[in-house]
Amino acid sequence: MNEPPQSLQRRLVVLVAGLVAALWIGVAAFVWVKARHELDELHDGHLAQAAALLVTQHLREVEDDEPVNAPLLHRYAPRAAFQVWHEGRLALRSANAPDAPMVAAARTARDGFATVQIDGHAWRVFATRGAERDVQVFVGERVDARSAILRAMLGAMLQPLAVGLPLLALAAWWAVRRGLLPLRRLGDTLAQRRPDALQPVVLDDVPAEMAPMLAGLNGLLARIATLMEGERRFTADAAHELRTPIAAIRAQAQVALGADDDAERRHALEATLAGCDRATRLVEQLLTLSRLEAGSAPARREVDLAATARGVVAALAPQAVARDQDLGLEAAQPCPVQGDETLLEVLLRNLVDNALRYSPDGAVVQVRVERDGPGARLVVADAGPGLAEGDRRRLGERFFRVLGSGASGSGLGWSIVERIVAAHGGRVRSGRSAVLGGLEVTVDLPLSAGSARAA
Amino acid sequence: MRVLLAEDDPLLGDGLRAGLRQLGFQVDWVRDGEAALRELRAQPYAAAVLDLGLPLKDGMDVLAQARQRGLTMPVLVLTARDAVPERIRGLDAGADDYVVKPVDLHELAARLRALVRRAHGQPHERLRAQGVVLDPAGRTVTLDGADVSLAGREFDLLHVLMLNPGRVLTRDQLEQHLYSWGREVDSNAVEVHVHHLRRKLGSALIRTVRGVGYMLARDASGGP
Numbered sequence: 001m002n003e004p005p006q007s008l009q010r011r012l013v014v015l016v017a018g019l020v021a022a023l024w025i026g027v028a029a030f031v032w033v034k035a036r037h038e039l040d041e042l043h044d045g046h047l048a049q050a051a052a053l054l055v056t057q058h059l060r061e062v063e064d065d066e067p068v069n070a071p072l073l074h075r076y077a078p079r080a081a082f083q084v085w086h087e088g089r090l091a092l093r094s095a096n097a098p099d100a101p102m103v104a105a106a107r108t109a110r111d112g113f114a115t116v117q118i119d120g121h122a123w124r125v126f127a128t129r130g131a132e133r134d135v136q137v138f139v140g141e142r143v144d145a146r147s148a149i150l151r152a153m154l155g156a157m158l159q160p161l162a163v164g165l166p167l168l169a170l171a172a173w174w175a176v177r178r179g180l181l182p183l184r185r186l187g188d189t190l191a192q193r194r195p196d197a198l199q200p201v202v203l204d205d206v207p208a209e210m211a212p213m214l215a216g217l218n219g220l221l222a223r224i225a226t227l228m229e230g231e232r233r234f235t236a237d238a239a240h241e242l243r244t245p246i247a248a249i250r251a252q253a254q255v256a257l258g259a260d261d262d263a264e265r266r267h268a269l270e271a272t273l274a275g276c277d278r279a280t281r282l283v284e285q286l287l288t289l290s291r292l293e294a295g296s297a298p299a300r301r302e303v304d305l306a307a308t309a310r311g312v313v314a315a316l317a318p319q320a321v322a323r324d325q326d327l328g329l330e331a332a333q334p335c336p337v338q339g340d341e342t343l344l345e346v347l348l349r350n351l352v353d354n355a356l357r358y359s360p361d362g363a364v365v366q367v368r369v370e371r372d373g374p375g376a377r378l379v380v381a382d383a384g385p386g387l388a389e390g391d392r393r394r395l396g397e398r399f400f401r402v403l404g405s406g407a408s409g410s411g412l413g414w415s416i417v418e419r420i421v422a423a424h425g426g427r428v429r430s431g432r433s434a435v436l437g438g439l440e441v442t443v444d445l446p447l448s449a450g451s452a453r454a455a
Numbered sequence: 456m457r458v459l460l461a462e463d464d465p466l467l468g469d470g471l472r473a474g475l476r477q478l479g480f481q482v483d484w485v486r487d488g489e490a491a492l493r494e495l496r497a498q499p500y501a502a503a504v505l506d507l508g509l510p511l512k513d514g515m516d517v518l519a520q521a522r523q524r525g526l527t528m529p530v531l532v533l534t535a536r537d538a539v540p541e542r543i544r545g546l547d548a549g550a551d552d553y554v555v556k557p558v559d560l561h562e563l564a565a566r567l568r569a570l571v572r573r574a575h576g577q578p579h580e581r582l583r584a585q586g587v588v589l590d591p592a593g594r595t596v597t598l599d600g601a602d603v604s605l606a607g608r609e610f611d612l613l614h615v616l617m618l619n620p621g622r623v624l625t626r627d628q629l630e631q632h633l634y635s636w637g638r639e640v641d642s643n644a645v646e647v648h649v650h651h652l653r654r655k656l657g658s659a660l661i662r663t664v665r666g667v668g669y670m671l672a673r674d675a676s677g678g679p
Contacts, residue, residue: 236538243535244464247557251470254560258477268473275466 008183009176016172021165028157036150043146044113047126051139054084054092055130069095079145081123085136102138103127115143182207186214198225238286245282249275285416288346292419299340302448305376306331306369308341312348313367316356324362327352331369335376336448339424347420348378350413351441355382364436375426376447381433381440421445456571456591456614457481457632459503461491461517462533463510467556471504474560479594479607480567481635488512495521499631500528501571501618504563507534507545515548522549529570533558568592575618582617584671587656589617596656603655608633612648616661616671625668645669 072078072095083102084092090099102125103114111128118140125140182203189201200218203210252271259265313329320327337344348367355365363383370377421428426445433440458475462468463486472482483498485491488509495503495517507514518530532550534541542553551570554563568591572580582589586599594610596603605613615632616624624632626645633648634640641647649661649669662670 240535240537243556244467247535248464248467248470250557251467251474251560255470255473255477258474258560260477264473268470271466271469278466 009173009180012176013169013173016176017165017169020168021161024161025158028154028161031157032150032154035153036146039146039149043141044124044126047113047124047139047141048128050082051126051128051137054082054137054139055128055135069093071095076145079142081138081140083136083138085138087134091135097138097140101136102140116140182210186210196228198222198228234290241286242279242282245275245279249279285413288416289419292343292416292423300338301341302336303339303341303344305335305337305344305378305445306333308344309348309367309369309378312345312352316349316352319353320356320365323356325356325359326362326364327356327367328364329367329369331367333371335369335371337376337424337445338448339445343420343423347417347443348380350417351378351380351443354413355380355384355439355441358382359384359438363438366436371447372444374447376445378443378445379440381436382438383433383436384438386432386438417441417443456501456567456611457483457498457635458567459491459494459498459500460484461486461488461503461509461514462506463487463508464506471560471563475504475564475567478560478564479610480564481611481633481638483635486510488514488517491517492520495526495528496524499628501615501632502529502531502567502574504531504533504567505550507532507536507541515545518545518548518550527574529567529574531563531566531570533563565592571618577618582614584617584620584673585657585660587613587617587660589614598656605655606648606651608644609648609651609655612645613652613656616669620671621673623664623668623670629668 070082070092078096081094081097081102082092083090083094083097085101098118102118102123103116112126114125114127116123116125122143123140124143124146125138127136127138129136182205185203186201189203198221200221201214203214206214249272252268252275256265256268256272259268309329309331313327317327352365352367359365359382365380365382368377368379368381370379418428421443424445426443428441428443430439430441432438456479458480460468460471460475460482462471462484465486468484468486472484475482483494483500485494486509489511491503491505491509491514492512494500505514505518509517514532514534518532521530529551530549531552531554532545533554533556534545535556537555545553551574552566554566569580572578572582572591580590580592582591587603588597589610590596591614596605596610596613611633612629615629629645630640633645649663653661660671662672664670
């Protein structure tokens with residue numbers, strides 16, 4: 001058996017064998033006490049009865065001057081002795097009885113039991129006098145005779161334990177081993193699995209005690225499978241998504257190489273550069289997403305959402321001006337939230353950039369930061385074509401692009417927005433802007449604790 | 456050779472159109488699936504380059520519906536998806552070739568030429584008829600072994616006729632083969648090109664079917 005030292009099997013076997021041994025020994029101790037008591041009563045009764053017998057018998061029969069030595073007729077006889085004294089003389093005694101009275105005169109004033117030392121042995125002696133008080137009878141029994149009986153009894157009880165305990169341990173070992181079979185089967189099943197096999201573990205005949213564990217394990221496997229599937233899909237999607245910008249760069253570069261006139265070559269080279277910028281932006285978005293997906297909680301510092309929005313709007317303003325778009329910010333008061341400033345910037349830039357990109361030239365894009373009860377609210381609204389209901393539902397899908405819009409984008413922006421909002425414990429929803437008619441994205445974030453009270 | 460390019464990515468579409476034009480194709484570029492299907496039905500394209508991730512109508516649907524409507528021109532599917540099941544799905548849906556982005560422009564052009572050639576039952580890379588040999592890849596023509604210099608449109612016209620030997624092509628059909636959208640076509644452009652071709656290659660090669668159009672006589676010898 002090459003079980004590890006702290007195996008469950010060993011613990012169970014030791015526990016069962018130990019408990020059985022303790023119980024057995026307890027029972028033996030109880031029996032010992034009880035039996036000793038009963039034995040004492042019984043033997044004392046016998047001594048008293050024998051003494052009474054001797055008293056009456058002596059009155060009728062023993063008249064001799066010489067003491068009579070009664071023969072020892074049983075192997076236990078040496079351990080029992082008696083004396084019959086008549087008028088101060090030893091009239092009758094067992095062969096092993098001493099010459100002197102078995103109990104000193106001082107202690108024989110009345111009938112009763114006494115424990116005395118005779119020839120170095122402890123004796124239990126019953127002393128009695130006849131009715132005329134001329135006959136003194138002592139009936140004694142060696143105390144160790146009683147102990148021998150008790151010891152024999154105890155031995156009879158404990159010997160089977162000595163033999164039985166190893167047998168019991170063996171039986172328990174077998175039983176526990178059998179009982180733990182499902183556990184070992186589970187272990188074997190798991191050990192034989194390939195690391196990427198994440199389908200649920202199915203075992204026949206699962207004991208009720210193991211069912212929660214198995215359910216927990218399968219739940220975990222399912223979550224890991226979902227996670228890994230997501231990762232796999234993300235990697236594949238990311239790779240595919242990079243193919244288009246690369247294909248564009250390649251095609252444009254080849255066009256530039258094969259161009260006959262300068263205008264054509266120049267156009268192709270500019271397109272090549274634009275393709276590189278697009279690929280770069282895509283890579284940055286992918287990195288942001290993967291960092292967000294790694295699940296590291298964003299740093300929690302107090303960030304003024306209004307100030308952050310001001311910075312982002314300022315940074316994107318040239319892009320808006322180039323297309324004659326009217327980009328405006330409405331942020332009357334500071335809106336402190338707990339969060340990561342860089343991530344909140346990314347969030348804002350994604351939303352505003354998206355609004356600018358999808359709005360026609362000359363359109364209005366409005367950014368609003370305000371306090372809303374216990375939270376901070378960020379609204380980015382545009383005058384673009386907005387989104388159909390179905391498209392809005394699919395926004396969360398990675399790489400979902402609003403098709404036919406003419407703008408080039410990876411469709412990663414919304415995923416990034418959703419993840420950043422979730423990481424900050426907020427909510428994001430999209431709808432139609434009542435004022436501008438285009439898409440309106442509303443982000444609710446919890447206000448930072450101190451300022452929420454102050455507000 | 457006039458081809459339809461269906462690609463929604465502005466940069467890639469622009470690059471492919473410019474590149475294929477450099478390599479002698481007439482390219483019409485559409486950016487969504489609906490337009491692709493519409494144009495495939497309306498124009499006699501020699502071939503189509505179809506991106507799968509198209510707006511409004513997925514490329515796969517465009518392909519399936521085009522085939523359903525009996526359109527037989529070769530279709531080359533261009534996609535970012537390279538998983539084998541995707542390729543199988545594409546080919547089963549009626550694609551003649553399946554190319555994963557990014558693709559080399561020259562390779563794309565060669566594949567298109569091969570698709571067109573096979574679609575016209577021409578097993579050989581070079582087309583031959585009555586001593587005239589046309590090399591679509593090199594865009595060269597020889598008559599009895601001697602190089603003949605042809606203008607772009609003349610080459611394209613000869614190419615179309617040689618791809619369809621023994622078939623009468625109307626003037627309208629030839630114009631549609633020769634010109635992508637937005638190119639002004641002179642009313643007698645085809646006649647002018649035929650005239651030039653006859654001057655350079657001999658008058659027997661291209662026959663006029665009065666009131667209908669032109670045809671290239673089948674090569675009596677049959678083989679190369």
